[in-house]
Amino acid sequence: MLGRAEPEIETIIAELTLLHRAHAAALEDRLNDLGASGQGDASLRGTMNTVAVTVRDWISGLGEGSLEAVERGEKALQGIYEDALHNFSKAADPQTAALLDEQCQEIGAQIEMLANR
Numbered sequence: 001m002l003g004r005a006e007p008e009i010e011t012i013i014a015e016l017t018l019l020h021r022a023h024a025a026a027l028e029d030r031l032n033d034l035g036a037s038g039q040g041d042a043s044l045r046g047t048m049n050t051v052a053v054t055v056r057d058w059i060s061g062l063g064e065g066s067l068e069a070v071e072r073g074e075k076a077l078q079g080i081y082e083d084a085l086h087n088f089s090k091a092a093d094p095q096t097a098a099l100l101d102e103q104c105q106e107i108g109a110q111i112e113m114l115a116n117r
Helices: 010-033 044-058 064-087 094-115
Strands: none
Touching: 010 064, 010 094, 064 094
């Protein structure tokens, strides 16, 4: 999406892109630590890539008017995290729970930034 962003929102899109790449890498590292595979269609990275492609298809160009769609996408992603945290046994794996919670909070901060632009 970054290559398609108009100058007035390029910084916002760049920050979101970096954040989501960092989140995906951290989650993949955690999966590897747990001995789980982060590869394949069911992986977080695969899911995030699918979401990114879908969003690109929705938006022909990324200008100021596109930020509402970006904000909706961030809210949807935050909902996925909230569902995961709700269904996750925090006592069984506090390290993973902390990672999910931290990432959910970071997404929340981005949503607030988008809402207040």
